């Protein structure tokens with residue numbers, strides 16, 4: 001089978017990582033695949049933050065978990081300001097990944113989410129082809145909506161007209177390779 005198609009077909013999300021950090025030159029190669037992805041109107045408006053700061057990743061990952069609740073994707077979530085970040089059963093949505101790619105895009109653009117997730121997928125595929133595991137973590141209700149998050153956005157000079165769009169966790173798998181996922185899609189209708 002063609003190597004590119006094989007990579008796409010066998011790709012799986014990684015949610016258990018070794019502490020070993022991914023080197024910058026490897027990440028740059030991975031990001032180059034992201035920069036080459038389709039983007040609406042070729043506007044190339046996404047802003048990227050590559051975070052290898054464990055404290056930042058833990059806080060934003062916990063904020064994401066608080067907002068999404070227990071797979072309550074549509075429910076009204078708590079406000080981050082009222083949440084208990086040190087609750088014993090609270091786990092970061094970023095698992096223990098040593099690197100988290102954070103994607104930001106313009107609020108008032110129809111295709112911000114599409115651009116973000118297409119970029120994220122290219123990153124995941126490129127990562128896998130270099131032996132790096134990854135998982136897309138979808139943004140839900142703004143993991144940067146407390147003072148901690150707002151301060152980060154200010155420090156990182158993310159424009160106020162931008163919002164967070166998606167995250168990609170990156171690192172070396174601590175659980176080896178999972179088998180390719182079974183296809184549960186209904187067959188296409190050929191007309």
Ligand SMILES: Cc1cc2nc3c(=O)[nH]c(=O)nc-3n(C[C@H](O)[C@H](O)[C@H](O)COP(=O)(O)O)c2cc1C
Nearest residue numbers: 011012013014015093117135136137138139178181
């Ligand atoms: C938009 C989107 C949001 C996702 N959000 C999460 C998430 O919050 N946490 C997570 O562990 N995986 C997340 N994933 C990964 C999916 O759960 C995963 O792709 C799916 O279960 C299929 O498994 P596989 O990637 O191993 O084939 C997300 C994927 C997409 C496309």
